[in-house]
Amino acid sequence: MDISGKKILVIGGAGFIGSHVVEELLKTDVGEVVIYDNFARGKKEYIKNSLEDDRCKLYPHGGDIREIDLLNDVMIGMDAVIHLAAMWLLHCKDFPRTAFDVNIQGTFNVLEACVKNNIKRLVYSSSASVYGDAIEVPMTESHPFNNRNFYGASKIAGEAMCRATYDRYGLNYVGLRYMNVYGPHQDQTAAYTGVVPIMLNKIDVNEPPIINGDGSQAYDFISVKDVARCNVLALQADVTDEFYNVGTGIQTTIKELCELILELKQSNLKVHYKPYTPEDARRMVQNRIGCAKKAKQDLQFECKYALKEGLIDLINWREHQ
Template sequence: MKYVITGGAGFIGSHLAKALAMDHEVVVIDNLFSGKMEHIVHTPVKFIQGSVTDFLLLKQVFEGSDGIFHEAAITSVPRSVKDPLPTNETNITGTLNVLLAAKEMNVRKVVFASSSSVYGDTPVLPKTENMPPNPMSPYGISKFAGEQYCRVFSELYGLKTVSLRYFNVFGPCQDPKSEYSAVIPKFITRILKHESPVIYGDGKQTRDFTYVKDVVQANIKAMESNIEGVFNVAYNQQISLISLASLIMELTGITAPIIFERERPGDIRDSLADISRIQNQIGYTPHYSVKSGLMETIAWYQNQ
C-alpha cells in the first residue's frame, strides 16, 4: 500500500512512519513546526516539506495513495489558550483540506488523530465515545470539529474515516524543551538532571497515559479495518501526577522534591478511557503499561 502521514516527522507520526515503512510505501508531509528531520532520517520514507494548510500541495501528495494518517496539528492545550488562531487554522482548516484532498484524489480512508480533550472536564469516568463532548480549550474544540468533518465526509461523500481520541500519549522522541511540552518528557529530563519536576495544581489530578507503540498499533488496525467512527485509544488505567513523578524517580533511582505551581487554565482534572469499543470493533489491545512504557522511554532519554 501507499500511505501518506501528515505530521510524519513529529512525535507520533515518526513512530507510525517507522512501523509502516517496513511493509509499505510511505510519504511524510511535515512543515517541521514541531516535527524534526532527525526523527525520520533513518526511516525509508519520501519526505515532503509542507503544511496541511496548502490544499494544492496535499492534492499532489495524496495522488495514488491508499490511505492518509492525519497526525499534523498544533497539539498543545496551553498554546491554544494563549493563541487560538494558529490552532484553528492548522487543526480545523488543515483537517478540512486533508479530507477534501483525499476525496478528490479518491483515497480509500483517512485516520484522524483526535484527542481526549474533546471530553473536557465532564465528571463521569471512564469516558465513553457516546458521551456529549464538552471541550475546555480551543485545542479541544479544534479536535471535535475535525471529528465532525470526518463524519460528514463519510456520510456525504463516502470517504471512509476513523477518528482516534488519543489519551496522553508518551514515549521516545517526545520533545521536553518547549514550555508547551507534555508532562512525561519534562518529568524524565528534569529528574535525570537531578532537578525537581514541576506539577501545575495539587498533583492529585489523574491521567490515562498511553504508550506510543500502542497508538501506532491502533492507527494501523483502524486503517486496515472497514470500521468507521470515533474510538478512544488509551491504556485504561488512571495514575495521578504525584504517583507518576514518584514512579519515574523509582525507575531512575533519582529522588528530587516536587515543585507545585498554580493550576493552568484549560487543564482537565481527571481522565480515564473506556476502550471496549476499539477492542471489540478493531481488535486493539494495549501491550504497554505505564511502567513498561516508562522503562523504554527513560532508557531512550538516557541514551540521548
C-alpha cells in the first residue's frame, strides 16, 4: 500500500509499541496519523513530541475498542488502521473475562468497523504466544499453536477473525507475531511488567537480579523500535492474509541477558538463582525463538538493533525519566 498522503489510524497509539509506531509513520510522507487510545496503559507523555507534528492528532472522545460507536466515528475517512490495543499476558491471566472483552470482542469490533468504513489495509498485532511451547527452534510461521494461556488464546481468536473477515468481506490485512519486545515506553514499574524492566529495577536499588531456574531458558528479544518499523513496512507491503514473526531470530538465554544488563549497568551484583515454583514450571515456555526469514522476504524487514544497543537505548531512556 502506498501510504503517501494517506490517513492512518493507530489504535493503541499512545502505548508502548503504538507510540513508536506513530513516530515511525511520521518519518514518512503520510498525510495524517490519528491516535486512538483509552490510556489504560498508554501515556500522553509518550506521544507529546508526535503531537507537535501538524499531521498527528489525538482522537478527543476517548479511545476504547469496546466502544463501537466511537470506533465507527474515528474510522470515517481513514485509509488504513494499525491495531495494537490489547491486554497484556499476565493481566489476561488474572482477569480472563476482561481479556475476552478487550482482546477478542474488541478486536471483532475493530474488524467490523474496518469493513463498515471501507478501510483499505489493516495491520493486526498478534503475538508469538500463539505458538506456546516450542516444538522446533527457530519457530516458523507454520509452527503449531500449542498455547495454553488466555492471552495467547485471545490472539489466536484475533488471527482467526482476521482470516474470516478477509474471506467474507475481503478486508485487506496482515498480522504480526511479536517475540519478546523491550525498550523505551515499556511499563517499568507495574505488576505486569516484563523481564528486562524487572532486572533493571532490581539493579537500580542495589538488589541482586533474580532468575528462576538455571537461566538456560532462551528467548528472542527485539527492540520496540524495530517492531515499530516492521509495522510501517507491513502497512506498505503488497501481501495480504498472511502472518509474520517479528523477531531477531537470535537466541538469548535469561542468564546471558542478565549478565549483559549487569555489564551495561557496571554492577558487581551477583545473580540470585531461585528454584521454580510448581506454577512457574507449569507455565514456563522454553526457547521461544522466531524464524525471521518470511518477514525479510515479504516485508523487507530486518532488525537494526542488536540486543546490547537496544538495552543501552532503554537504560538511557530510564535515566532521563
